Amino acid sequence: AQSVTQLDSQVPVFEEAPVELRCNYSSSVSVYLFWYVQYPNQGLQLLLKYLSGSTLVKGINGFEAEFNKSQTSFHLRKPSVHISDTAEYFCAVSDRRNTGKLIFGQGTTLQVKP
Amino acid sequence: DVKVTQSSRYLVKRTGEKVFLECVQDMDHENMFWYRQDPGLGLRLIYFSYDVKMKEKGDIPEGYSVSREKKERFSLILESASTNQTSMYLCASSFPTTGELFFGEGSRLTVL
Numbered sequence: 482a483q484s485v486t487q488l489d490s491q492v493p494v495f496e497e498a499p500v501e502l503r504c505n506y507s508s509s510v511s512v513y514l515f516w517y518v519q520y521p522n523q524g525l526q527l528l529l530k531y532l533s534g535s536t537l538v539k540g541i542n543g544f545e546a547e548f549n550k551s552q553t554s555f556h557l558r559k560p561s562v563h564i565s566d567t568a569e570y571f572c573a574v575s576d577r578r579n580t581g582k583l584i585f586g587q588g589t590t591l592q593v594k595p
Numbered sequence: 596d597v598k599v600t601q602s603s604r605y606l607v608k609r610t611g612e613k614v615f616l617e618c619v620q621d622m623d624h625e626n627m628f629w630y631r632q633d634p635g636l637g638l639r640l641i642y643f644s645y646d647v648k649m650k651e652k653g654d655i656p657e658g659y660s661v662s663r664e665k666k667e668r669f670s671l672i673l674e675s676a677s678t679n680q681t682s683m684y685l686c687a688s689s690f691p692t693t694g695e696l697f698f699g700e701g702s703r704l705t706v707l
Contacts, residue, residue, distance in 0.1 A: 532693075
Protein backbone atom coordinates (compact mmCIF):
# COMPACT_ATOMS: atom_id res chain seq x y z
CA ALA A 482 0.00 0.00 0.00
CA GLN A 483 1.09 3.54 -0.62
CA SER A 484 0.75 6.64 1.49
CA VAL A 485 1.60 10.32 1.15
CA THR A 486 2.49 12.74 3.92
CA GLN A 487 2.56 16.47 3.42
CA LEU A 488 4.62 17.75 6.28
CA ASP A 489 3.06 21.21 6.61
CA SER A 490 -0.65 21.93 6.76
CA GLN A 491 -0.12 25.68 6.29
CA VAL A 492 2.78 27.67 4.89
CA PRO A 493 2.64 31.46 5.21
CA VAL A 494 5.11 33.38 3.09
CA PHE A 495 5.61 36.94 1.88
CA GLU A 496 5.24 37.85 -1.75
CA GLU A 497 8.42 37.41 -3.84
CA ALA A 498 9.96 35.10 -1.24
CA PRO A 499 10.93 31.51 -2.13
CA VAL A 500 8.81 28.63 -0.91
CA GLU A 501 9.11 24.87 -0.48
CA LEU A 502 6.15 22.58 0.16
CA ARG A 503 7.26 19.22 1.47
CA CYS A 504 5.95 15.82 0.46
CA ASN A 505 7.09 12.35 1.52
CA TYR A 506 5.66 9.09 0.29
CA SER A 507 5.92 5.43 1.11
CA SER A 508 5.57 2.61 -1.36
CA SER A 509 6.94 -0.87 -1.88
CA VAL A 510 6.86 -0.45 -5.66
CA SER A 511 7.95 2.16 -8.16
CA VAL A 512 5.65 5.14 -8.35
CA TYR A 513 4.55 8.11 -10.36
CA LEU A 514 4.34 11.40 -8.46
CA PHE A 515 2.14 14.44 -8.92
CA TRP A 516 1.47 17.89 -7.52
CA TYR A 517 -1.99 19.42 -7.93
CA VAL A 518 -3.21 22.91 -7.04
CA GLN A 519 -6.71 23.91 -5.96
CA TYR A 520 -7.74 27.55 -6.08
CA PRO A 521 -10.70 28.63 -3.94
CA ASN A 522 -14.03 27.15 -5.10
CA GLN A 523 -12.43 25.23 -7.94
CA GLY A 524 -11.43 21.67 -8.73
CA LEU A 525 -7.85 20.46 -8.80
CA GLN A 526 -5.51 21.09 -11.69
CA LEU A 527 -2.17 19.48 -12.42
CA LEU A 528 0.96 21.50 -11.60
CA LEU A 529 3.56 18.90 -12.58
CA LYS A 530 4.27 15.20 -12.65
CA TYR A 531 7.18 12.79 -12.44
CA LEU A 532 6.85 9.65 -14.53
CA SER A 533 10.49 8.84 -15.35
CA GLY A 534 13.72 10.46 -16.53
CA SER A 535 15.15 13.62 -15.00
CA THR A 536 14.44 13.89 -11.30
CA LEU A 537 13.94 17.66 -11.56
CA VAL A 538 10.52 18.34 -12.99
CA LYS A 539 9.27 21.73 -14.12
CA GLY A 540 5.60 22.60 -14.10
CA ILE A 541 3.25 25.47 -14.75
CA ASN A 542 3.39 28.89 -13.08
CA GLY A 543 7.12 28.63 -12.32
CA PHE A 544 6.88 25.65 -9.96
CA GLU A 545 9.33 22.77 -9.94
CA ALA A 546 9.79 19.61 -7.90
CA GLU A 547 12.60 17.16 -7.32
CA PHE A 548 12.13 13.43 -6.99
CA ASN A 549 14.48 11.97 -4.40
CA LYS A 550 14.18 8.20 -4.40
CA SER A 551 16.53 7.59 -1.46
CA GLN A 552 14.59 9.97 0.75
CA THR A 553 11.21 9.08 -0.80
CA SER A 554 10.44 12.76 -1.21
CA PHE A 555 8.96 14.99 -3.89
CA HIS A 556 9.18 18.54 -2.59
CA LEU A 557 7.62 21.42 -4.52
CA ARG A 558 9.52 24.71 -4.88
CA LYS A 559 9.10 28.15 -6.36
CA PRO A 560 11.86 30.78 -6.22
CA SER A 561 9.51 33.78 -5.97
CA VAL A 562 5.82 33.53 -5.12
CA HIS A 563 2.96 35.83 -6.08
CA ILE A 564 -0.27 36.66 -4.32
CA SER A 565 -2.05 34.62 -6.98
CA ASP A 566 -0.24 31.46 -5.80
CA THR A 567 -2.39 31.44 -2.67
CA ALA A 568 -4.13 28.08 -2.88
CA GLU A 569 -4.15 24.55 -1.53
CA TYR A 570 -1.53 22.17 -2.89
CA PHE A 571 -1.81 18.40 -2.96
CA CYS A 572 0.89 15.82 -3.48
CA ALA A 573 -0.21 12.46 -4.92
CA VAL A 574 1.33 9.09 -5.73
CA SER A 575 0.31 6.40 -8.16
CA ASP A 576 1.43 2.79 -8.38
CA ARG A 577 3.20 2.27 -11.72
CA ARG A 578 1.39 -1.02 -12.10
CA ASN A 579 -2.01 0.62 -11.68
CA THR A 580 -1.66 4.19 -12.80
CA GLY A 581 -5.36 4.85 -12.69
CA LYS A 582 -5.57 5.38 -8.96
CA LEU A 583 -3.97 8.28 -7.10
CA ILE A 584 -3.39 8.46 -3.36
CA PHE A 585 -3.37 12.05 -2.10
CA GLY A 586 -1.72 13.77 0.81
CA GLN A 587 -3.61 15.90 3.30
CA GLY A 588 -2.89 19.14 1.47
CA THR A 589 -0.83 22.25 2.25
CA THR A 590 -2.38 25.68 2.25
CA LEU A 591 0.01 28.27 0.84
CA GLN A 592 -0.81 31.78 2.09
CA VAL A 593 1.08 34.50 0.25
CA LYS A 594 1.07 37.81 2.09
CA PRO A 595 1.75 41.22 0.51
CA ASP B 596 -9.36 21.05 -23.34
CA VAL B 597 -10.56 18.17 -21.25
CA LYS B 598 -13.78 18.96 -19.53
CA VAL B 599 -15.23 17.15 -16.55
CA THR B 600 -18.63 18.46 -15.58
CA GLN B 601 -20.37 17.83 -12.30
CA SER B 602 -24.10 18.39 -12.39
CA SER B 603 -24.51 20.39 -9.18
CA ARG B 604 -22.08 22.75 -7.47
CA TYR B 605 -24.10 23.01 -4.26
CA LEU B 606 -26.74 20.70 -2.79
CA VAL B 607 -28.62 20.69 0.49
CA LYS B 608 -30.37 17.46 1.45
CA ARG B 609 -32.05 16.03 4.52
CA THR B 610 -30.97 12.96 6.47
CA GLY B 611 -32.33 9.82 4.85
CA GLU B 612 -32.79 11.29 1.38
CA LYS B 613 -31.37 9.56 -1.67
CA VAL B 614 -28.77 11.71 -3.40
CA PHE B 615 -27.42 11.46 -6.94
CA LEU B 616 -24.23 13.21 -8.01
CA GLU B 617 -23.62 13.15 -11.75
CA CYS B 618 -20.34 13.51 -13.62
CA VAL B 619 -19.71 13.68 -17.35
CA GLN B 620 -16.37 13.80 -19.18
CA ASP B 621 -15.83 14.60 -22.84
CA MET B 622 -12.38 13.08 -23.52
CA ASP B 623 -13.25 9.43 -23.99
CA HIS B 624 -11.33 8.51 -20.82
CA GLU B 625 -11.57 4.92 -19.66
CA ASN B 626 -11.07 5.68 -15.98
CA MET B 627 -13.39 7.71 -13.79
CA PHE B 628 -13.21 8.40 -10.07
CA TRP B 629 -15.16 9.82 -7.17
CA TYR B 630 -13.19 11.41 -4.33
CA ARG B 631 -14.33 13.03 -1.15
CA GLN B 632 -12.46 16.08 0.16
CA ASP B 633 -12.50 17.09 3.82
CA PRO B 634 -10.30 19.65 5.62
CA GLY B 635 -7.15 18.09 7.01
CA LEU B 636 -7.84 14.74 5.33
CA GLY B 637 -7.06 15.59 1.72
CA LEU B 638 -8.83 13.60 -0.98
CA ARG B 639 -10.05 10.10 -0.24
CA LEU B 640 -11.12 7.71 -2.97
CA ILE B 641 -14.70 6.45 -2.72
CA TYR B 642 -15.09 4.42 -5.93
CA PHE B 643 -13.53 4.21 -9.34
CA SER B 644 -14.40 2.66 -12.67
CA TYR B 645 -12.07 1.53 -15.43
CA ASP B 646 -14.75 0.61 -17.94
CA VAL B 647 -18.46 0.74 -18.58
CA LYS B 648 -20.39 -1.26 -15.97
CA MET B 649 -17.15 -1.94 -14.08
CA LYS B 650 -16.49 -0.50 -10.65
CA GLU B 651 -14.08 -0.98 -7.79
CA LYS B 652 -14.21 0.15 -4.19
CA GLY B 653 -11.80 2.80 -3.07
CA ASP B 654 -10.74 3.51 0.48
CA ILE B 655 -14.09 4.73 1.89
CA PRO B 656 -16.97 3.08 -0.05
CA GLU B 657 -19.32 2.60 2.90
CA GLY B 658 -22.61 4.42 2.43
CA TYR B 659 -22.02 5.01 -1.29
CA SER B 660 -22.68 3.24 -4.56
CA VAL B 661 -21.89 4.13 -8.17
CA SER B 662 -23.22 3.58 -11.64
CA ARG B 663 -21.47 3.68 -15.01
CA GLU B 664 -23.84 2.82 -17.82
CA LYS B 665 -22.05 4.93 -20.44
CA LYS B 666 -18.36 5.62 -20.87
CA GLU B 667 -18.68 9.36 -20.39
CA ARG B 668 -20.92 9.32 -17.31
CA PHE B 669 -20.18 8.22 -13.75
CA SER B 670 -22.76 8.68 -11.00
CA LEU B 671 -22.29 8.62 -7.24
CA ILE B 672 -25.30 7.58 -5.18
CA LEU B 673 -25.94 8.07 -1.50
CA GLU B 674 -28.79 5.66 -0.76
CA SER B 675 -29.68 7.28 2.56
CA ALA B 676 -27.77 10.47 3.24
CA SER B 677 -26.33 11.06 6.68
CA THR B 678 -24.84 14.16 8.28
CA ASN B 679 -21.35 12.66 8.21
CA GLN B 680 -21.56 12.64 4.42
CA THR B 681 -21.55 16.44 4.36
CA SER B 682 -18.48 17.12 2.25
CA MET B 683 -17.02 18.26 -1.07
CA TYR B 684 -17.25 15.56 -3.74
CA LEU B 685 -14.83 15.61 -6.66
CA CYS B 686 -15.15 13.64 -9.86
CA ALA B 687 -12.13 12.94 -12.06
CA SER B 688 -11.25 11.03 -15.21
CA SER B 689 -8.08 9.79 -16.88
CA PHE B 690 -6.52 7.53 -19.45
CA PRO B 691 -5.14 4.47 -17.64
CA THR B 692 -1.58 4.84 -18.89
CA THR B 693 -0.75 8.39 -17.84
CA GLY B 694 -1.98 8.57 -14.28
CA GLU B 695 -2.94 12.22 -14.73
CA LEU B 696 -6.40 12.97 -13.39
CA PHE B 697 -8.66 15.69 -14.76
CA PHE B 698 -11.06 17.04 -12.16
CA GLY B 699 -14.48 18.62 -12.17
CA GLU B 700 -15.15 21.70 -10.07
CA GLY B 701 -16.71 19.74 -7.25
CA SER B 702 -20.12 19.32 -5.65
CA ARG B 703 -20.52 20.62 -2.12
CA LEU B 704 -23.13 18.54 -0.33
CA THR B 705 -24.68 19.56 2.97
CA VAL B 706 -26.85 17.00 4.77
CA LEU B 707 -29.09 18.44 7.47
